[in-house]
Amino acid sequence: TFDNYSGKTKPDGGTFGTADSRSVYIKGDQFVGERLTFANSAGMNAGQAVALYIDAPKSAFKDCKMLGYQDTWYGHNGTKSLLENCYIEGSVDFMFGGSTTLFSKCEVHSNRPGGYITAASTPAEQHYGYVFVDCKLTAANNVGDVWLGRPWRPYAKVVFMNSEMGKHIRPLGWHNWGNPENEKTAYYAEYKSMGEGADISSRVSWSHQLTDAEVQQYTKEKVLDGWEPTF
Numbered sequence: 001t002f003d004n005y006s007g008k009t010k011p012d013g014g015t016f017g018t019a020d021s022r023s024v025y026i027k028g029d030q031f032v033g034e035r036l037t038f039a040n041s042a043g044m045n046a047g048q049a050v051a052l053y054i055d056a057p058k059s060a061f062k063d064c065k066m067l068g069y070q071d072t073w074y075g076h077n078g079t080k081s082l083l084e085n086c087y088i089e090g091s092v093d094f095m096f097g098g099s100t101t102l103f104s105k106c107e108v109h110s111n112r113p114g115g116y117i118t119a120a121s122t123p124a125e126q127h128y129g130y131v132f133v134d135c136k137l138t139a140a141n142n143v144g145d146v147w148l149g150r151p152w153r154p155y156a157k158v159v160f161m162n163s164e165m166g167k168h169i170r171p172l173g174w175h176n177w178g179n180p181e182n183e184k185t186a187y188y189a190e191y192k193s194m195g196e197g198a199d200i201s202s203r204v205s206w207s208h209q210l211t212d213a214e215v216q217q218y219t220k221e222k223v224l225d226g227w228e229p230t231f
Contacts, residue, residue, distance in 0.1 A: 001039040001067075005049035008042075018071055022053035031059040032229055039067040044091060044112065050074050054081055054099065060229035061086055068094065069111065075099025077123060082220075082229055093119035096152055100128045102223045103135055110139040110146045110168055116175065118149035120156035124185075128223050129157030137197065139168035150175035154185040159210070159218060161191040169197025174204050191215050 002023040008016045024038045042049035051068040054075045060082040066073045072090035075081055077098035084104045088095060091112035096119035108117060117137070122129035139146060146168045149158045173190075176182045189208040190200065200209060210218075 001037070001041055001051075003040065003042045003046075003049075005040070005042040005046040007047060018048040018050060019053060019074065021048060021071075022050040022074070024051070025053050025055065026059055027055045029057045030229070031056045032231060033059075033061045033064055034231055035063045036061075037065040037067065039065075040069070040072065041067075042069070044069050046070075054079050054097075058227055058229070060084070060231070062231045065089075070094065071096055075101050077121070080224060080227065082224060084231075090117075091115045093150070093152070095130065096120065098122050098126070098129075098153070100126065100223065101130050102220060103130065103132045104220070106132070106135045108132070108135060108137050110137070110143050112140075113143050114145045116147045116150050118156075118158050119152040120149065120158050121151075121153035122155050122157040123153075124155040126155075126157070128218075129187075130159070131218050131223050132158075132160045132163050133218070135160070135163040137163065137165045137169060137195075139166055144168045145170055147175045148173045149188060150177040151182045151186040152177070154182050155187070156182075157187045159187075159189045159191070160193055161210070161215065161218060163193045163198075165193055165195040165197030167196035171199060171202035172204050173200075173202075174207050176204075176206075189214075 038052040040051040072094040075097040183206040191210040
């Protein structure tokens with residue numbers, strides 16, 4: 001755990017940016033973490049403050065916690081990760097970046113009203129962004145009006161499958177970051193999710209509902225390109 005944040009003065013001069021505000025920086029290829037907590041304790045009002053910055057080509061986490069507020073978890077472009085049975089908590093854009101990441105059986109917890117869970121920046125040529133399977137979206141008491149995501153970059157890709165969504169999720173689901181052009185390029189999709197926040201009747205028209213055939217493209221083997229991390 002640490003408490004750096006974007007804009008904080010560095011000991012040797014200058015200020016921290018978003019990326020180097022991280023509490024933990026992972027660069028080693030095929031890093032595997034189990035039963036660990038990664039936290040940024042800068043606080044709700046600190047702004048961008050990263051708990052875990054993943055820059056390893058491949059990494060995997062099981063039974064881990066990622067705790068923070070804005071920008072908790074950062075998966076960098078070109079990285080591929082598996083998060084299994086993990087807990088990720090934050091307020092605004094708290095899962096962001098251009099990685100390919102499979103979240104399996106994770107709990108994603110919103111701790112501020114009106115926030116955004118994801119802010120993917122998936123490169124245009126990349127087939128997968130964030131894929132959530134069998135996850136649970138929860139929130140602190142009195143937290144509502146939370147968006148599933150908004151596109152940090154135009155080709156953001158996020159898919160939720162067979163996941164439980166609490167009543168804190170906005171009926172519209174997805175936000176265009178104030179730019180209607182993003183609606184033409186971002187790919188946001190859902191499949192057979194459940195719970196009060198999973199009602200698709202009011203979702204934005206530019207989001208997608210996957211077919212049974214399309215779901216077959218989102219297996220663990222395909223998303224992780226055959227990589228099977230050993231825990």
